[in-house]
Amino acid sequence: MTAADWAERLSTARPLLDRASTAELVADVLRENVIDGSLPPGTRLSEETIGNLLGVSRNTLREAFRLLSYENLLVHELHRGVFVRKLAAADVADIYAMRRILETASVRAAGAATSPTWKTTPRRLRAGRDETARVLRNGGGATAGRLRRPFALAPHRSEEAHPRRLT
Incomplete structure (x- = not known):
């Protein structure tokens, strides 16, 4: 060779x-x-x-x-x-702090988008968040994990008082 x-x-x-x-x-x-x-x-x-x-x-x-x-x-x-691994309270706090930063920026960007689909995004996100909460109340933890993925951008309740943040 x-x-x-x-x-x-x-x-x-x-x-x-x-x-x-x-x-x-x-x-x-x-x-x-x-x-x-x-x-x-x-x-x-x-x-x-x-x-x-x-x-x-x-x-x-x-x-x-x-x-x-x-x-x-x-x-x-x-x-x-x-x-x-079991998450400690500090781990969960860190995760949600990071999610809040990323999701708020994403929702703001979605509000700035010109596509007609994005105009319904805040309503769809709140509906997804509410569905996840319903599943969690009924004991469907594993199912809720899958439900959270498409609706991870759902704003926190305190943000609903400020609609300008969603547009």
């Missing part, structure tokens, strides 16, 4: 380097389940069970756990296992 053949062979393998590792794909699956509430905070994640369900080795699963631990979605407790 010549150097040119070898170089050509390596260059054809380059697209393979762009694909995600199995551990990253497993982490994506677990991440989605944590985010949508299917794996609630405090849930112990069994290597054996998850490995069998996904058809991956324990080493691959441990790598996925490590990736999600770096993202603070999972917590490894020595001699106990891996658990879905």
Whole structure:
């Protein structure tokens, strides 16, 4: 094999380097389940069970756990296992402070948009927020997590007193 053949062979393998590792794909699956509430905070994640369900080795699963631990979605407790992280009150306060900043800016931008669809945005957002609150009152926590996504821009009640913020 010549150097040119070898170089050509390596260059054809380059697209393979762009694909995600199995551990990253497993982490994506677990991440989605944590985010949508299917794996609630405090849930112990069994290597054996998850490995069998996904058809991956324990080493691959441990790598996925490590990736999600770096993202603070999972917590490894020595001699106990891996658990879905429980949020502290300070974590929730930080999340909502950031959401308020981002969502207020988004609603202002939506109000400035000229598309007729955006004119109904504040009403649709309030309806979505109210539906999420109804589901939460009726005990549908996991469902509410999925409902919140499209209506994450819903303004807080205090903002309803100031309609100018929505236009």
